Amino acid sequence: MSIEAEPPLLRTTGLNKWYGREPSATGRVFGRPSTLLHAVADVSLTVQRGETVAVVGETGSGKSTLGRLIVRLEDPTSGDVLIDGRSVMSLGREQSQELRRTVQIILQDPYSTLNPYRTVATTIGEVLKVHGMRSRAARDAETDRLLELVGFPASMRDRLPGQLSGGGRQRVSIARALAVRPKLIVADEPVSALDVSVQAQVLNLFERLRDELGLAYVFITHDLAVVKRLADRIAVMYLGRIVEEGPAADVVEHPKHPYTRALLDAAPDLDVRRVTEAPSLTGDMPNPISPPSGCVFHPRCPAVMDLCAVRVPVVTEPEPGRSVVCHLYPPPEQTTVEGDVTA
Ligand code: SF4
Secondary structure, eight states: OOOOOOOOSEEEEEEEEEESOOOOTTSEETTEEOOOEEEEEEEEEEEOTTOEEEEEOOTTSSHHHHHHHHTTSSOOSEEEEEETTEEGGGOOHHHHHHHHHHEEEEOSOGGGTSOTTSOHHHHHHHHHHHTTOOOHHHHHHHHHHHHHHTTOOGGGTTOOGGGSOHHHHHHHHHHHHHTTOOSEEEEESTTTTSOHHHHHHHHHHHHHHHHHHOOEEEEEESOHHHHHHHOSEEEEEETTEEEEEEEHHHHHHSOOSHHHHHHHHTOTTOOOOOSOOOOOOOSOOOOTTSOOSSSTTGGGOTTOOGGGGTSOOOEEEEETTEEEESTTSOOTTOOOOTTOOOO
16 A cells, blocks of 8 residues: 655745736737746745745845745746645635635735734734634634734733834734644745844744744745754745755855855855855846846856856756756756757
């Protein structure tokens, strides 16, 4: 008798998100040049139960769009998102509600997602009510339990969001997310708007909740110090693509992709031993509407070769558990393909 392996908690397969209009045969839309933007390009990512996967990259790398696709705030143009082995694209209304219980999102600015006219207790109580907790007394008790869980003083349960500090608001948004007992939280730059001292406290909270509740995280951040502390694995994104992925310690200490090396080099406060050093990242992220040919990183890459501008690199696994998309790590059987010039 065969025993079926449990599916990963989250799997995205070939996820693409385009914005804009498809070009006509003339390459123009209503007489204007088309402005198609490939925000997320063929992203396949897996998160196991209890695992923290950090998605890192500069502003404009597509990491926040990826987060929104995972929680289905937006639909992908193609590809799929599977939660517990089930495609979220094919879910009916009831099952979509179930998905919302399983996956929650926490945003950088909780103020934008908290109703300024609702108290902390009302905000959390409403979520509990929507998800079936009918008794007022039960909701009050559960609200107090959740606030205690996130280290928010119960004495402040009747405050409005505007009366709270940034850290306090983020604790409330975490408590609200936990109200539906999710298995996975997509945290999109959740501490980047906070003071440094408060950042450490909120990161401690994420760490403790992961250990106590067995939560998995997709932790979206540009801050590699955050990554080093929390992540089990890292996926590095550039211009919508994952260019390197692997165990966090390996990627931080032995980066393979020139972009990852440059990101690490730009974070000198990271206390890590690295076997390779690279010049700091120079230049700006290219316009995603007209990405560079070949390897999209080639205009900024310190290791660029002639091949890089004309040929798109493919995913290779230079060692078990690591993947990288770079011509420095070609698959053994690779042969030159004429005219292969775009991403
Ligand atoms: Fe740099 Fe070429 Fe690798 Fe791209 S493929 S990261 S340009 S070396």
